Amino acid sequence: MSTLTRPNVGRKTPRVFYFMVLPALVIFAVFHTVPLLSGIYFSFTNYAGYGEWSFVGLSNYINLFRDDRILNAYGFTFLFAIVSTVAVNVISLAVAIALNGRIKFKTGFRGIFFIPNILSILIVGYVFNYLFSNSVPAIAQALGINALTTSILADADTAWIGVVILSVWQAAAFNIIIYLAGLQTIGGELYEAASLDGASSWRQFRSITFPLIGAFFTINMVLSLKNFLQVFDQIVSLTAGGPGTSTESISLLIYRGGFEGGEYGYQTANAVIYLIVIIAISFVQLRILQRREASF
Amino acid sequence: MFKQPRSSRAKLFATAAATALMLSACAPSDTDVVTLDFFQFKPEAVGSFDKIISEFEAQNPGINVVQNHVPNADTAIRTLLVKNKTPDVLTLNTNGNYGRLAEAGVFADLSDHPAVDTVLPAVKDIVQELGTRTPSEINALPFSSNASGILYNKDIFAKYDVDPPRTWDELIEAAETFKANGVTPFYTTLKDAWTVGPAFVNLGGALQPEGFFADLLSKEGDASFSKDYPEAAEKLKTLFSYGQPDAPSKDYNAGNAAFGAGEAAMYLQGSYAIPAIRAANPDANIGSFPYPASNDPAETVVVSGVDVGISIGRDTEHPEEARKFTEFLLSQEVVEAYAKEQSAFSPLKASPPSEDPALEGLAPYFTEGRLIGFIDHQIPSSLPLAPLLQEFVLGGSTEDLLASLDNEWNKIAARTISNEKDKP
Structure with missing residues (x-):
């Protein structure tokens, strides 16, 4: 076989592959890279979104660090993202293990648990908004639970919990699927051998299941933290950043200040900083988590 | 195989040519008919303005007014400005955004407009406080007011x-x-x-x-x-x-x-x-x-905003016709009919107090000019x-x-x- 192949063919990539990549590259550049670069460009100006503008150097960036509204938004966003990431991974891993076990209607359940992922966050958000504002207080009143008779979204100290509940409910679906895929890569003979040695199910989980799905755990942690740091739709539909500014996330602040507040240049600078922060966090997270994955 | 696309392309050309012909047929033949581009921001009032326009056109056969209404006016007017397509006549909600546009010099000076003397001075001041190109200019005249x-x-x-x-x-x-x-x-x-x-x-x-x-x-x-x-x-x-x-x-x-x-x-x-x-x-x-x-x-005092203000684009090609149309808009009958239809207040000195029973508690303050703007x-x-x-x-x-x-x-x-x- 090898004698029939001409030596050059293996080394030189046929031109057709480049043509295949080209459309995607052009679309990506036009709709992603160009806007990104123009955004970075405007972060050095006082552009209001319309009209005339001039260069202001680094002053947008300097003012960002003096703005306590932005620091508060960072505080809320990180609190929300960390709590939600932990909660969503614990819950979806537990559900995935249950769905991987020998239960009846397994496929049916898997389908049901995936439904939240295909629903639009905004629609689910408005449904949850109604539940939190009307249904939960009504039920609490009937049961005599005083703490829940007012909507949790109406209190600046508890509104973020409502956002976490919605986000975790919605995001768990996708994480369950990834964990399920991971669990199916583990062969049954490992558990068989472990149970012959008398290992408890907790021991089996700790020593077999969890190390072997390490790569899936990493990707779920990185993706969910990144997604939660960019939280936007959930807040728009539940609290609109309120009460007060207690649930104002960074994305929401960028949108509000930039488009509604006429400070396009200033908030673009905020967005550039945030882009760098997210990249840095994802990178660090990957490095740390990959180190503790089991290698074969 | 290649015939089909070519023939459909030919058809496309034919349509385009026909459209161009039609457009050129109706646009520049108007050596005597002037078309005014009228930007109208209030979706609830499209019907009211259609009526006003047809009345105006009946009285002024030489002027054709095209009402252009949009869902999100504050954004729409900015995109028109970016494209250098300032409308000839505009209605705008006179809020903070209007003030910034006025300061940027988008609107014509109306200080010698006859309606300047017929509107309530207190209402005129509310508009002036929002911003003008230079302090002596008047860039919008109030057409209808609300009250809080x-x-x-x-x-x-x-x-x-x-x-x-x-x-x-x-x-x-x-x-x-x-x-x-x-x-x-x-x-x-x-x-x-x-x-x-x-x-x-x-x-x-x-x-x-x-x-x-x-x-x-x-x-x-x-x-x-x-x-x-x-x-x-x-x-x-x-x-x-x-x-x-x-x-x-x-x-x-x-x-x-x-x-x-x-x-x-x-x-x-x-x-x-x-x-x-x-x-x-x-x-x-x-x-x-x-x-x-x-x-x-x-x-x-009553807090009142000018819900609809009327302006003329600074660089309009038809300043005389635009002025004629705004004079018609700001005439007493038109303003009062509109206010009645939209349960708003008339900002004219000569108008009697509103007869809407829900507004009668606020109406006297209007007539007396005891008004302040939205801070x-x-x-x-x-x-x-x-x-x-x-x-x-x-x-x-x-x-x-x-x-x-x-x-x-x-x-x-x-x-x-x-x-x-x-x-x-």
């Missing part, structure tokens, strides 16, 4: 024998009477942060020292929210303390429906809420009175006024609110760098 006050349920007031209050003490006394009888004094809707705004605008506008915002902007003197706004903030909090217990989970729509259904005696919203309340309950017996911000009825039009839109007010009435302290307002104002002032041409 307290709406009340006449049946509930009659049942407990309460008269519309004229002083602050009477207002609190009325609220206490309702409370003692188990009636919610004010229906408040704290889930929508902006619904706190109207009351704040009324109290602040009436109680702040003269020229407060001018002093704040010039940084001369010691004007600040902390120094000049404690009374307004305290009174705001007092009003909202008379709200119903589930206020934090109710929104504006729920409020309109509940007030229409008679669930509370009073409602802290302006004339713009009346159509929605009547939609919820056509038989709602509503009245209105201005905020009695102090104990001196002579000081009571939130003076506050930059990047200042989160509504969320701060919401936080405050939900249980924040007066000092915190006023300190936050000062802090946000100063931060925005410090980071706003004006363009070279705007520097003094």
Whole structure:
């Protein structure tokens, strides 16, 4: 076989592959890279979104660090993202293990648990908004639970919990699927051998299941933290950043200040900083988590 | 195989050519017909303006007016400006955005327009305060006004024998009477942060020292929210303390429906809420009175905004026809017919007070010119006024609110760098 192949063919990539990549590259550049670069460009100006503008150097960036509204938004966003990431991974891993076990209607359940992922966050958000504002207080009143008779979204100290509940409910679906895929890569003979040695199910989980799905755990942690740091739709539909500014996330602040507040240049600078922060966090997270994955 | 696309392409060319021919046939043949591009921002008023336009065209056969209405006017006008396509005649909501456009020199000077002398001076001042290209210019003329006050349920007031209050003490006394009888004094809707705004605008506008915002902007003197706004903030909090217990989970729509259904005696919203309340309950017996911000009825004023202002594009190619059309728009019959149709106020000196029973409590202030503008039009839109007010009435302290307002104002002032041409 090898004698029939001409030596050059293996080394030189046929031109057709480049043509295949080209459309995607052009679309990506036009709709992603160009806007990104123009955004970075405007972060050095006082552009209001319309009209005339001039260069202001680094002053947008300097003012960002003096703005306590932005620091508060960072505080809320990180609190929300960390709590939600932990909660969503614990819950979806537990559900995935249950769905991987020998239960009846397994496929049916898997389908049901995936439904939240295909629903639009905004629609689910408005449904949850109604539940939190009307249904939960009504039920609490009937049961005599005083703490829940007012909507949790109406209190600046508890509104973020409502956002976490919605986000975790919605995001768990996708994480369950990834964990399920991971669990199916583990062969049954490992558990068989472990149970012959008398290992408890907790021991089996700790020593077999969890190390072997390490790569899936990493990707779920990185993706969910990144997604939660960019939280936007959930807040728009539940609290609109309120009460007060207690649930104002960074994305929401960028949108509000930039488009509604006429400070396009200033908030673009905020967005550039945030882009760098997210990249840095994802990178660090990957490095740390990959180190503790089991290698074969 | 290749024939099909070619023939369809040929068809396309033919259509394009025909369209071009048709366009050229109707556009420049008008050596005597002038087409005016009329930008109209108010979706509720498209029908009203269609009627006005056809009347105008009947009287002026040489002018053809095309009404151009858009869903999001503040954004749409900016995109038109970016493309250098300023409309010939415009209606705009005269708010803070209008002021910025006027300062940028988008609109023609109307200071020699005949309607300048027919509109109420107080209403004209409200428009001028928002901003003009130069201080002597007039860039928009008021076509229709709204008013913010307290709406009340006449049946509930009659049942407990309460008269519309004229002083602050009477207002609190009325609220206490309702409370003692188990009636919610004010229906408040704290889930929508902006619904706190109207009351704040009324109290602040009436109680702040003269020229407060001018002093704040010039940084001369010691004007600040902390120094000049404690009374307004305290009174705001007092009003909202008379709200119903589930206020934090109710929104504006729920409020309109509940007030229409008679669930509370009073409602802290302006004339713009009346159509929605009547939609919820056509038989709602509503009245209105201005905020009695102090104990001196002579000081009571009505907060009014110009809902529709009329401007001419600065670089219009048909200045004479545009002026003729605006003169027609601002004639007494047209303005009054429109105000009646849209339950708004006529800003003309010669107009009789509004006959709408829900507006009759506010109408005399209009005719007497006891009006002030919406103070939130003076506050930059990047200042989160509504969320701060919401936080405050939900249980924040007066000092915190006023300190936050000062802090946000100063931060925005410090980071706003004006363009070279705007520097003094």
